[in-house]
Amino acid sequence: MDSMSLKDFAAKWTMGLILITAYVFLYMPIVHILFASLSNHPNFPYPPNFNPKSYVNLATNSIYQSAFVNSLIIASCTAVLSTVMGFLATIGVLRFAGKRALFYAVFFAGPLFVSEILLGISSMSLYYLVFGLQGNMVTAIIANSVHCFSFCFLIMAAMLYKYDWRMNEAAIVCGATPFRAFLEVMLPLTWSGIMGSLIVAFVLALNGLDISFYLLGATPTMPSVAWGALRYGVKPELYALSTIINAAVFLAIIVLFLKARNTKTAPV
Amino acid sequence: MSEPNAAARKRVFLYIPTTFLVLFFVLPLVALVVLSFWQTANYKIVRDWTTLNYVTLATESAYIIFFLRSLLMAILVSVFLVVVAWPIAFFIVRFGGRYKLIFSLLLAVPFLSGEVLRLIALQGMLGPTGLINGALMRLGAAPLRFIMYSNSATFIAFVYLYLPMTVTTIYLSLLNFDLRLASAASACGAGRLRVFSEVIWPLNLSGTMIGFLLSFIPTLSASLAPRFLGGPNGTLYGMSMAQQFGESGTWALGAAMGVVLVLFSIAALVILSLGVNLRRTGFTGMER
Structure with missing residues (x-):
């Protein structure tokens, strides 16, 4: 009985882990370009900083x-x-x-x-x-x-x-x-x-x-x-x-x- | 309600969208077929009937390679997506509780932001100076070459583009599936694997097939992702087709490629729906 519930637990959290990985995979690029759009170094914007220049450029284009x-x-x-x-x-x-x-x-x-x-x-x-x-x-x-x-x-x-x-x-x-x-x-x-x-x-x-x-x-x-x-x-x-x-x-x-x-x- | 009144209403509700689709969906596809039997010379259409375009496609090795590469890519991407989407969808349905709606709507945000913008975002991750390789180089490691401008990059892009769609389809299928059936099977002594393979999987097979097709078909004819991420050896069939309509100006040949893609999409649809026994999937027709 105990091993059964352990298996259930393992199955649940394997699935949960895949879900979390998938959402991170889906959202990481979106967050990355959010930082990139606000950064002085758009290629590698870490640590993030705040510079609205690219938004101004966009609005005036x-x-x-x-x-x-x-x-x-x-x-x-x-x-x-x-x-x-x-x-x-x-x-x-x-x-x-x-x-x-x-x-x-x-x-x-x-x-x-x-x-x-x-x-x-x-x-x-x-x-x-x-x-x-x-x-x-x-x-x-x-x-x-x-x-x-x-x-x-x-x-x-x-x-x-x-x-x-x-x-x-x-x-x-x-x-x-x-x-x-x-x-x-x-x-x-x-x-x-x-x-x-x-x-x-x-x-x-x-x-x-x-x-x-x-x-x-x-x-x-x-x-x-x-x-x-x-x-x-x-x-x-x-x-x-x-x-x-x-x-x-x-x-x-x-x-x-x-x-x-x-x-x-x-x-x- | 009198009979002629009801008939008139039926006509309006069904015939307007049907006419709309026949005019703007079926007719263009017919035009594509017609065009594929014409020719293009010097950026002009020559209205002579010929099968030359199809002969070119069937004999020139470049087109055959592009096609096989596309087919292999589409199969790999869709199989991978189904394998990954199942546990995600199952987890949301089984353990999502009152957060089910949030989980499923969170899938829609990346889906709705459009192919071009998502490829731009992905480029920020995978490119030579992107997040992954940038981080690796900062740590003093060598950059991963296989995720830059290669078929693996295109593969990752397709997974990124169509994962929300596949998960949503399987999620909707599982949502309408009565989980008590699985409990009943396991109460009757079936093991975990047996419950899955004999109850859960067959009863959600048609939803899974639709999820498979909704990633298979766009991958088969994709043009943007390989063009942007595929690199020198990454030309896919859809990308080559887009070039026939763009730079090369050989529209008739491009139309023939389009017909090939439509035919293979239909073939995939037919093969998969033959594989689905509607009775076994629990489909009982449209109840009203």
Whole structure:
């Protein structure tokens, strides 16, 4: 009996050790470049010191500014478009697909199984090489939305899976129009899923290089400027940019966490 | 609710996203196939049907080597990720308690910060003057050459890029798995190994396969990581494909490479889903 529990203990802490190693592995580079962005010696910033020069350089660099605006537009439009599509798909699959639910679910998850670079290249083949259209923001937004759509669909499907549709019906029976039932009953109850989908799509489109790269031509986005700069050696500005993005993502995740926790504790 | 009303609603909810995907996901892939049977000469598309691109890919040794290297890399990375992701996901589900959500969301931060920025961060770790080699040299040791601009560096990069995705997939699978089944098996006298191999593993096999595929497919066609970290002998298929669309301007050949990658992704999907017996994985269809 004693040896059994010892084995359990060993198994538990072996797994725990792998988990800790993995999280250290995932976060060490992020923390390293945080120090590097603030250091006078970006190559080996230990002991850490505080020097905001690279952030000032970043803020005053006009290429990054226009790239930031472009990325922001692409990410916002992508987040809205893919979330709306994903929401329709989720309701369609969970409520109206009947026996074909599995078929539609697999089809809607399809873009997940085609890598980003192939999505970018194939969309470019269609627009530019077949139709002769120049790359522009609209095509970049659409291609990004295809990629994000699957994530949105899966996030909202996971959240809406246990949604009680009778609540909508109850509202309709009480005289609400279907639209009003959606707006006043369903939307507040499923808001955390929709929010998660918006955030994930926004961040994916903000940081994805492959898709926008092939569909935008010369229009700069943040990842493409970062990639361009990378080819001429890493500069402290890039560390600063990376740190800001990481901080923003971290903040978004905290918002998501608080949202999810509140939803859980709220009486349903 | 009247019948035509319900049918109309069904049409809207399913047909809008379906049309969206057909137009902007399926049609581009068709265009890729069409393009792969055309030719490029002097940076212009020549619309003559030919299989020359595929002949080139099948006969030129450079492309064959790139492809085999990519395939081997993708298999090694995905197998390694599944092996590592299982204990992590299992630990979170089994012992995470009320911190489960935090553990899983902490995986999302590195995942969402984007491939380019993560490669920059990784370069800060692995490069000649990065954290690891910098620390080694300060301690008076020789720098590790194998983590700079080599296939091992690319391997580490892929593990870094796709670990969050694989762990999350297996985590979600385990989260929906009833751990009481494992307790029941061990109460009936099954040993630890037997509980795992006959209950836990088969019932989470489809989730594991999806996790495998979600690292296998992007690794197979990756272009950024090898280009940045792979060094002189690290050219992978996706990187070569990106070059056809960039510097060389041989789009048709690049499109053929894209088709090869899509076909192999589909093949991996089919082979793995044949290996999964849905009944044994506890899948009972979409219950509503």
